[in-house]
Amino acid sequence: MAMKTTYLVQTFSLHRKRLRPDRPEPALSEHGALKKAEIMAARLPGTAALRIVADEETGELESATILGQWGEVPDDFADSLRG
DSSP, rough: EEEEEEEEEEEEETTTTEEEEEOOOEEESHHHHHHHHHHTTTTTEEEEEEEEEEEEETTEEEEEEEEEEEEEEOTTHHHHHHH
């Protein structure tokens, strides 16, 4: 069971006065995800940098960690990562 770590930037946009997630953007490293999220936060309502650890063979999620967040992020975002 080989674990793979992936870094993502999740952005959020307003649709009908509600925050909705956009398509996640990949990043090469933890530092890269944090910097990318911080930069994107200047033009979007909210962003979050994530570290995802999953089984490389089955795709089963081991953990999802919010490394940082900027602006408006839905209240239930952290809960949604736990599944």
